[in-house]
Amino acid sequence: MSKSIGIDLGTTNSVAAIKRVTTEVLKNKEGEFITPSCVTLIKKGRARNKFEFIVGRNAQEWLKQAPENTIVAVKRLMGRSFQNEVLQQILLENRLNYRIAAHSRGTAKSVAIIIERQEFTPEEISAQILEKIRQDAESVLDDEVDFAVITVPAYFNDKQKHATRTAAALAGLKVRRLLPEPTAAAISFGVDQVKGDDARTVLVFDFGGGTFDLSVLIISGGQFIEQGKGGDMWLGGEDIDRCIMDFVLAETAREYDIKDIHAFINNQEPHLKNQFMAELKAKAEKAKISLNTEQSAYIDILSLLKDEDGDLLDVDVELSRTQFDLLLTPIIDKTLVLTRKILLDIHLTPELVDNVLMVGGSSLIPRVVQAIKDEFGADKVLVHDRPMLAIAEGAAILSHRLVDHYECPQCGTTVSQNEDTCQQCGFDLVTFTIEQGVLDIVHAAAHDYYLHLENGQKHLFIEKNTPLPCEDTAVFSLVHPDQRFVHLKFSNIVNEKEESIGDLWLGIDQLDEEELMKRDEPFRVEITLKIDENNIIAVNASLKEHPDLNVSRTISRGMSDEKLLLELEATIEEANRKNYNIYVIYELVHRTLAILKDIDRLGDPETGTVNKTLYQKIEMNIQKARRLAAENKLSKPTIEYAITLLQKFGSIIPKGLQHDIRHKVEFLQKSDLNGTYKDNIKAIDDLQKSLKSLGTINAFMEIDKAAYFLQDVDPDRAQKYKKYLDEILLLHKNGNIDNVFQLLNEIMPEVLDVIQMIESATNVIHKDIRK
Known part of the structure; x- marks a missing residue:
């Protein structure tokens, strides 16, 4: 039966553990409990043109030989933006031996580690660490390891936790839970220290290699209830x-x-x-x-x-x-400031804390321990006797709790998590779970979650320390009746600074054009923000007026999809800036909606692996959309013109020419989807050439168009144009061509003025929302 383990994926070191009857820390291939979180890429083969990753203790040996190819502390880069001010300071001070940059297929919110001229995401490097841990665990357990509870800093935001899940997927692991590191330590502590109905308020002071985490929990009866979180992701x-x-x-x-x-x-x-x-x-x-x-x-x-x-x-x-x-x-002073802040946030004083549990390698430093004893009292402070292993142990205990089946501690029979007693020997499984394991964990939101609105306003969706899982729904208004495109920006407030956690682009493309034309009020969007027990967010959106149309999609977090979306948005902003006419805007909106659908299919939802062929196609279509808009080359209006013309006036068009137009419409539609810019230009020109050959029939279309646009604003004139058109068509049918031209000469100057007015009108593409 496939195993489920606990993994402490640390900045400096990583540890794996499993709980069976007891909790066991697993040794790696080198016979050690601790695996350095170090990865190097070396050249292999006679031609030195093949590459191989080395992970752990052996990778550390390459720090002296090839530091530029050896990655340490990659956890600090997970889910990070290249623009992050701390990261930029690290680069300024030359504190990294290896190169990093914004990813070539990502935005400035992404990070790429560059080794041997190849780009690797932090997730891909972390995946190498997790893969070694999984393989070493399988070797020790002599079984497959498919599942894991992986620990993360309590103060990790959504992007960082999403990055951790991606790394696990790349390593072939299914994540049962992302467990905050202080909570994992508290589980390890609680199993030994808090029995039965005893209840304690515990502050976990987790001072590790790369992060400083704080968490306050109430432990009672096998329940771990998070009260508050704090810390600093850049302190360790x-x-x-x-x-x-x-x-x-x-x-x-x-x-x-x-x-x-x-x-x-x-x-x-x-x-x-x-x-x-x-x-x-x-x-x-x-x-x-x-x-x-x-x-x-x-x-x-x-x-x-x-x-x-x-x-x-x-x-x-x-x-x-x-x-x-x-x-x-200075470092200890900073930890004390953050410790006092977390207590203030949840309205606690040091007197109300029963124990302070110190874990992580840096918690062993005597001056650090003394500072916490001075703050809380020496009798309350406990330095975990396994500070480097406690977090993996806690993760293993929860991983055991989350499996569907496990071994009865008394007789070894396989039992279900739903069973209260062992059917084989009658052992009390519930009491054992409470006293020796974890019955339930109530997580809390690590940060405040905001949605940005127009004019720089923000809407607070979910407050920090809200119990998880949770969700909140709010209704917002688009800013214009014609709006078909929405850009939602979500952020956290972390240590009183705003950090982006992702963007969401919504396309509204399933609505009837007639309904859109008649609307005089913007649509309303109902947005639901959900945060699961892993502190990972999901967003659903629907139109209040059309609740059956779901317009949700995955949040972008700075990689390939977001880069393309920003290129698309730049095209839209250029169109707005240049005051393109309504037909160009109409065309660009429809191209945008089609591109959005493709972008939504771009990356694997689990691993983030990008479909490179689709990426190139989308990139081509964005550039094509920009050039066609700038040159006023229109596909959709031309196609719709041709189709309408055939519907209304097909009876007076030779069948051969009708077939030619339909064939060229199909070719243009295909070029829109998959053709190059040159393909599109040729297809547009070919169709327009055939349409121009229809001569006076185009004049009939102009009269019909003018009547259509005037029917709401000037119905009398619209009716007048319709009568003219009916009379002209009757004369044309009877072969009175001279009279046809006479009526056209009478009405066309006026019609062309209307058409000129319509075609000179400008429009913009809106993308904001308001409360």
């Missing part, structure tokens, strides 16, 4: 390592009288610089760990740096516990 052991590295560099600069140590390092030979920085990082981390128990640590790196004269410089720096504590002060 990596930052402590950097403080130590900066200290070492500053001391080295002082000893050797180097004015700009960073410039000095950058001017070293590339391979020596890379080796030095890798050594410095490894020894800074080692010093940090040793200072948990020792009063001083030494960082020495010998014979890697050279001065201007080519002489070797040795780095030999002592870091005392006192100096280390001073380096930590």
Whole structure:
């Protein structure tokens, strides 16, 4: 039977565990409980033209040899925008050995890791870590591993959690739940500490390698109820390592009288610089760990740096516990500010917290532990005895709870989660679940969720700390009766800053044209925002006037679909800016709606894998739409003109010419869907050439068109044109051609004025909503 495990996908290290009768942390292929979250890409084969990913401890060995191909702390890039100010600061300070950029098939909200001139998303790199964990677990368990509960920082937003699910799908794992890391730690703690009906309010202080997470939970009777979340996604052991590295560099600069140590390092030979920085990082981390128990640590790196004269410089720096504590002060102060804020948000005081559970490698630092003891009281603070493993253990316990069947702890018989007692031995499964596992978890929203409206306004859909799953529905109005296109922008407020979590483009394309022409009020859209227990959002939308027409689609999060959508939106904005006439706008709206349908089919909903052929087709159609609009080359109005002409005046058109027009209409329709710009131009020109050959029949169409447009605004004139047309058609049928031309000469100047007025009118494509 396929297994379900728990995975702590960490910034620095990752761990897997499984719960059977007891909870077991699983060793990896190297015989270790902890797998470094490190991935490298190496060249293989005689021609060195093949590539292979290496993950974990073996990948760390490549940091010195090929740091530009070795990825660490990829979790910090998951779901990130390349424009993120912290990420830009990291790039400015040259803190990454590898290259990153906005993805070539994404927007500035995307990130690509560039290795050997290839682009990889953070999800694809994380998938390599998860795939190793899955394969190593299968080897230990001698069974397939298809399911997992994967932990994520409590403060991860929707984009980051969606990215984690995508990475899991790429690694062949089905995610049972994305579990906040502090909650996972609380489960591990609660199993050992909180029994039966005992109830405690626990603050989990999770200080890991890349993130700092806080969560307040009430634990009672196997239930874990999240009360509030907080933290900082850019604070962790990596930052402590950097403080130590900066200290070492500053001391080295002082000893050797180097004015700009960073410039000095950058001017070293590339391979020596890379080796030095890798050594410095490894020894800074080692010093940090040793200072948990020792009063001083030494960082020495010998014979890697050279001065201007080519002489070797040795780095030999002592870091005392006192100096280390001073380096930590700003970081600890930040953790305390965030800790006080989460309590303030949920109206708690330190006195009302029964326990503070400290997990994560950085929680072992004595100065950090003492600061929390000073804040809450020494008797309340518990440093988890398995701080590096607790999160994976909690995930494994929940994963066991979510499986359909498991082994009875007493007799080993397979039992269902729905059974209260074992049918084989009578064991009380419910009591065991409550005392030794987790009965239920009530999650809470990590952030406030907003929808942006016109004129910079925002609508608050769901507040931070709302119990999950939850949903909220609100009705909004489009801004114009003709509107067929809506751009919805969703954001979180994270630490009082706004962060985009995704965009949604809606196309309304299933409505009758006659109804649209007659509307004088904008449609109303009912939007439902749902957040599941994984804190991942879904959006449904429907027209209030047509509830049967569902216009929902997947939220875009910065990748290929969004890049294309933004290109499409830029085309729309250009059309609005240039005041195109109503026919060009009409054409562009219909092209936009067709393109939206294609974009919705572009990526795999689970893995995000892009259909490259479809991508190229969409990109071609967007550029085609822009050029055709700029050149006033119209397909849909021309097609509709031809079809209407055949319907109204087919009886006076030779059958051969009718067949020719229908054939060219079909060819133009096909060119619209799949043809190039040149194909479209040729198809339009060919059809228009055949239409022009009809001579006076086109004049009949102009009279009919003028009557149609005037029927609501000037019905008397519309009726007059209809009478003229009826008389002209009768004369034409009877062969009185001279009289036909006489009536045309009388009426056409007036008709052409109406047509000129219609065709010179401009329009815009609206895309906003209002409350």
